[in-house]
Amino acid sequence: MRLTLGPLQYFWPRDRILAFYAGAARWPLDVIYLGETVCSKRRELRTGDWLQLAAEIADQGREVVLSSLALLEAESELATLERLADNGRFRVEANDMSAVQLLRQRGLPFVGGPTLNVYNHVALQLLCEDGLERLVLGVEQGRAVIDEFRATGIKLPELELIAWGRLPLAFSARCFTARALDLAKDDCGFRCIDYPDGLPLETREGEPLLTVNGVQVQSSGLCDLGPEIAELDAAGVDLLRIYPQAEGMAETVSRFREAVDSKTARPRVGSTNGYWYGAPGVGGINPPR
Numbered sequence: 001m002r003l004t005l006g007p008l009q010y011f012w013p014r015d016r017i018l019a020f021y022a023g024a025a026r027w028p029l030d031v032i033y034l035g036e037t038v039c040s041k042r043r044e045l046r047t048g049d050w051l052q053l054a055a056e057i058a059d060q061g062r063e064v065v066l067s068s069l070a071l072l073e074a075e076s077e078l079a080t081l082e083r084l085a086d087n088g089r090f091r092v093e094a095n096d097m098s099a100v101q102l103l104r105q106r107g108l109p110f111v112g113g114p115t116l117n118v119y120n121h122v123a124l125q126l127l128c129e130d131g132l133e134r135l136v137l138g139v140e141q142g143r144a145v146i147d148e149f150r151a152t153g154i155k156l157p158e159l160e161l162i163a164w165g166r167l168p169l170a171f172s173a174r175c176f177t178a179r180a181l182d183l184a185k186d187d188c189g190f191r192c193i194d195y196p197d198g199l200p201l202e203t204r205e206g207e208p209l210l211t212v213n214g215v216q217v218q219s220s221g222l223c224d225l226g227p228e229i230a231e232l233d234a235a236g237v238d239l240l241r242i243y244p245q246a247e248g249m250a251e252t253v254s255r256f257r258e259a260v261d262s263k264t265a266r267p268r269v270g271s272t273n274g275y276w277y278g279a280p281g282v283g284g285i286n287p288p289r
Helices: 015-022 047-058 077-084 097-105 120-128 143-151 176-178 227-236 249-262
Strands: 002-005 031-034 063-066 092-094 111-112 132-138 158-165 168-171 201-202 208-213 216-219 239-242
Touching: 015 031, 015 047, 015 249, 031 208, 047 063, 047 077, 047 143, 047 227, 092 097, 092 208, 097 120, 111 208, 120 132, 120 143, 143 227, 158 227, 158 249, 176 201, 176 208, 239 249
Parallel strands: 002 031, 002 239, 031 063, 063 092, 092 111, 111 132, 132 158, 158 239
Antiparallel strands: 168 216, 201 208, 208 216
């Protein structure tokens, strides 16, 4: 199995982003995804900056994939998507069907992101005919859907699974961070930059519930499939995705690298893994011995 660093989901200052990826380029990763997937108003790095960063990382021997927005709402966002598609060097992670259409029209191979909502082999086969070479499974899809895909006998693309990080559960035209701070979306002041790991949301009883990240809602806890490494390998997962967090990423990548190379489980650090077992995602389930 190979290790991937998923696209940055949070809004960080420019210097922090550049420093993060300067470090990430030295970590034992196989693939690095770059780009804005959450909100087009986040412009600490513009499209040209992402392309330049992609070239610098690729020149250090890493595969780079450019990630697109999960929710497109304006012509300007479509123009940015077209620029990504026409970059001439890197594959694009399509996180919206408009991206799939754009890439299909150009005859370009692509990666299907976790927000494409591919729930059956018929949809998967159609996307493969359109140029899909790798599918990042949706957050709630686990062992059962992989078994179902394989049982059909169709030729599968590479399968990538989210193995670490807060899960991207939903997107909305409404900005939840702005709403929480009593701000209008069009006059948000880019306040999500104040929350480098998102804004925690609790129940009225004070229990952790979700994480608010601009127009995105994430899980509260960190998904961690480190203890399931051997099972993931046996199921035929090709790539494991690690989502960036504000702290401790070098250690997280190292832990997963050691687990993958040795095919030996590591103690669980994150709190959730339920979706892999077809259970509620918020749960923590001990792998069978």
